Amino acid sequence: MDIIGLYHSAEQQNYYGALVQNQKLAVLQSFTLECGHQLQSVPIAYKTWGKLNECRNNVLVLCHALSGSSDAEDWWQPLMGSGKALDYQRFFIVCANMLGSPYGSASPVTMNPETGRAYGPDFPQTSIRDDVRIQKILLDALGVSEVAAVIGGSMGGMAALEWPLSTPSGYVKNIIPITTSAYHSAWGISWGEAQRLCIYADANYKNGWYMPVPSGQPSKGLGAARMIAMLTYRSYDSFELRFSRRIATKKKCTPREYVSGLSTPPSDAGNELQETCSKGGRNAKRPKSESESNSNGYSRPIFAAQSYMQYQAEKFLKRFDANCYIHLTAKMDTHDVTRDRLPQSRDANALIPPSNSDLKYVFRGVPSKALVISVESDVLFRSEQQIQLANCLPDAKFLNINSSDGHDGFLLEFDALGAAITNHLRSQCPWLYTDDSQDTKKDTDPKAVVSSVFGEAELEDF
Numbered sequence: 001m002d003i004i005g006l007y008h009s010a011e012q013q014n015y016y017g018a019l020v021q022n023q024k025l026a027v028l029q030s031f032t033l034e035c036g037h038q039l040q041s042v043p044i045a046y047k048t049w050g051k052l053n054e055c056r057n058n059v060l061v062l063c064h065a066l067s068g069s070s071d072a073e074d075w076w077q078p079l080m081g082s083g084k085a086l087d088y089q090r091f092f093i094v095c096a097n098m099l100g101s102p103y104g105s106a107s108p109v110t111m112n113p114e115t116g117r118a119y120g121p122d123f124p125q126t127s128i129r130d131d132v133r134i135q136k137i138l139l140d141a142l143g144v145s146e147v148a149a150v151i152g153g154s155m156g157g158m159a160a161l162e163w164p165l166s167t168p169s170g171y172v173k174n175i176i177p178i179t180t181s182a183y184h185s186a187w188g189i190s191w192g193e194a195q196r197l198c199i200y201a202d203a204n205y206k207n208g209w210y211m212p213v214p215s216g217q218p219s220k221g222l223g224a225a226r227m228i229a230m231l232t233y234r235s236y237d238s239f240e241l242r243f244s245r246r247i248a249t250k251k252k253c254t255p256r257e258y259v260s261g262l263s264t265p266p267s268d269a270g271n272e273l274q275e276t277c278s279k280g281g282r283n284a285k286r287p288k289s290e291s292e293s294n295s296n297g298y299s300r301p302i303f304a305a306q307s308y309m310q311y312q313a314e315k316f317l318k319r320f321d322a323n324c325y326i327h328l329t330a331k332m333d334t335h336d337v338t339r340d341r342l343p344q345s346r347d348a349n350a351l352i353p354p355s356n357s358d359l360k361y362v363f364r365g366v367p368s369k370a371l372v373i374s375v376e377s378d379v380l381f382r383s384e385q386q387i388q389l390a391n392c393l394p395d396a397k398f399l400n401i402n403s404s405d406g407h408d409g410f411l412l413e414f415d416a417l418g419a420a421i422t423n424h425l426r427s428q429c430p431w432l433y434t435d436d437s438q439d440t441k442k443d444t445d446p447k448a449v450v451s452s453v454f455g456e457a458e459l460e461d462f
Contacts (some may be wrong), residue, residue, distance in 0.1 A: 012117070013043070014109040015213045016102035016321060019453065020069050023047045023104055026138050037124035040114045044138055045104025046070050046096035049080065050088030056145035058432055060086060062095040063152025063159035065411070066322060066328050068454045070095045070105040075455025078414040085421040088092070090432045091148065096135045098159070099126040100327035108213040108323035121208025121323055127334050128158045132166040146171050148429045151421065153178035153373075153410035154381065155234075155328065158335045161389075162368045165337060173260075174428045175366070176421060178373040179410045181385035182359050182392070183336035188380060191232050192329035195225035199322050208326075214318050222322045223313035230312050233456070235377040235406035239305055248307035280292075319453065338362050359392035368394040371424040373417070375401050375409035397424075411456040 017023075028042040047070045052058065062072045072095040073080050080086040086093060097105040100123065108123040139147070150172055152160040157180025164172040181188075199205055202221030210216045334352065338354040341362045354362075370393045374386035383400060390398035401416045403409040426433050 013111055014102065014104075016109055016319065016324075017045060017104035019319060020045065020047075020071050020097075020103050023070050025104065026141060027200060028134070028137065031130075031134055031137075033124055034127045035125050039106055039124070042106045042134070043104060043110060044096055044106070044364045046094060046135075047072070047096075048142075049073070049086075049093040050091055052092040052143060056143055058091050058145050058429075059139070059147045060091040060093045061147055061150040061163065062086070062093060063150065063156030063163075063174070064095060064098065064101075064454075065152075065154040065156050066325075066332070067316070068156070069101070070097040071454060074452050075411055077452070079418050079421065086151075092144075094139065094142070094144075098131045098155075098328070099134065100324055100331055102321040102324040107133055107321075108208075108327060109321050117213050120212070123323070124329060125327070125334075126331055128155075128162050128331065129166050136167050136171075146173060148432065149174040149176060149425060151176040151178070152180070152275060154180055154407065155332055156180075157381075158184075158332065159193065161337055165341070166284040169365055170367075173367055174370060174424075175384075176371045176373065177389060177425060178405055178417075179375050179378055179381045179386070180388055180389075181244075181335075181381050184332050184334075184352055185353075185385070187319070187382075189333045191380065192333060194330060195228050196298050196326050198222075198224040198228065199326060205322065208323050210322070212321055212323070217317060218322050219317050222320070222325060222388075223248055223317055225322075225325060226313050226316040226320075227309045230309060232380040233406055233408045235404055236381060237377060237404040238406055241404060243303065243305040243308065246304040248302045248304045303417060326429070356388065356392055359388070363393050366393055368396075369428060370394075370396040371399065371420065372396055373399045373401065373411070373420060374408070375403050375405065375407065377404050378407045378409065380407040401419075408456045411452075416437075 016266050024047065026044045026046065028039075028044065030038055031042045032038045051056075062076070064070065064072065065074070070074050072086075076086065080088065080093070082089045097103045098106045099105055102109045106119075106123075108119050108121065110119060111117065112119045112122065147163070150163040152158075157177040160175045160177040161180065161182065164175060184410045199218055199221035202218035204210060204216075205218040205221060210218060213297050259437045295362070299347070336354065338361075342354075342358055343361075368411050370390075371384050372390040372393065374383040376383060386400075387398060390396045399420050401409055401413050401420075403416070405412045
């Protein structure tokens with residue numbers, strides 16, 4: 001497979017790729033997808049931290065979730081740095097943007113070299129296995145001989161499971177799949193379909209041929225899809241604890257405002273993302289309780305929970321693309337580690353959920369002692385799905401994080417994740433921890449959290 005080039009790109013081909021600061025691009029001459037379609041001039045966006053050692057085996061591969069990017073330091077900032085769980089003084093850390101995501105790799109918003117315009121809805125369907133295969137080509141070009149561990153949550157956890165299955169035996173030494181499953185459940189598929197239907201129902205979707213910038217998005221549909229998703233990412237308890245029936249005290253957007261007239265994207269995309277509808281900072285003077293009136297003059301309160309949902313929709317509209325959202329949710333639907341890997345007699349009943357014996361058969365060659373992490377309150381990828389993984393992966397360890405944050409706990413429970421990942425990597429990669437003097441050189445307070453563009457850490461009040 002020929003790689004045309006590995007280079008840093010100050011300018012991305014699309015608006016969304018430019019939101020990721022200082023990422024690099026690899027361009028493959030061609031790549032054939034599982035579906036049989038051959039892509040030409042295929043960009044793969046990625047970021048790296050640390051240095052490759054002489055043995056070329058100190059590599060950590062990080063796999064992002066659906067709305068994440070190659071900038072793992074944005075969505076896992078408290079875990080990354082010298083002396084932290086993802087220590088780039090010890091490890092060479094690589095995070096590549098998945099196919100179909102808007103943040104730089106080939107996707108509906110990148111240019112189709114055959115037509116000279118964005119692929120749009122013509123972008124062919126990709127799979128998690130495609131992502132692993134194309135990222136393996138990238139690692140080969142970077143000089144990597146083997147991977148110490150692959151770590152990912154949600155969709156990224158699906159990729160973590162596929163890495164040792166889609167690469168040569170022994171290439172991946174360990175995996176840490178977080179809040180994920182061996183196959184996407186009927187529950188997950190159904191939530192994804194409801195979100196896609198919101199987008200299709202928006203007249204501005206135009207069968208996918210809208211302008212691939214925030215002002216051209218089918219904003220009502222994509223905003224509604226994001227709201228639905230947020231309900232699967234959090235939990236009943238997290239909303240009650242944070243909002244209850246409290247009235248919003250900080251002006252964000254009314255339900256009508258959040259879908260109206262997004263401005264034309266500015267040249268400085270990063271600064272644009274930091275703005276909210278209110279233009280107010282954390283120290284801005286707060287108004288009295290918010291309300292909105294209907295045509296009869298009746299005033300109803302805006303609850304803090306409403307304000308939060310509207311804020312999440314508005315924030316997402318400024319940083320994500322509808323065709324990419326459709327593509328990635330459909331990619332997750334196809335995830336099943338047993339697909340085409342079982343004996344022919346079992347494949348005939350492929351519509352039946354894989355049994356534990358099926359999973360043990362497929363996972364028989366996966367490196368032992370994986371760490372499977374669950375979040376107790378996750379309603380999208382339920383704990384029993386991770387328990388099944390731990391029972392079927394060879395000699396795996398299961399960790400349940402006690403959190404009310406639901407599925408997004410893997411983007412918020414930094415203390416628990418940091419301790420678990422650190423202890424596991426020390427156990428599984430002892431040759432990289434011979435010099436413990438590095439542990440005293442921590443970059444910053446691991447509890448210091450900044451608002452995230454691509455993750456869920458935020459400093460907003462509602």
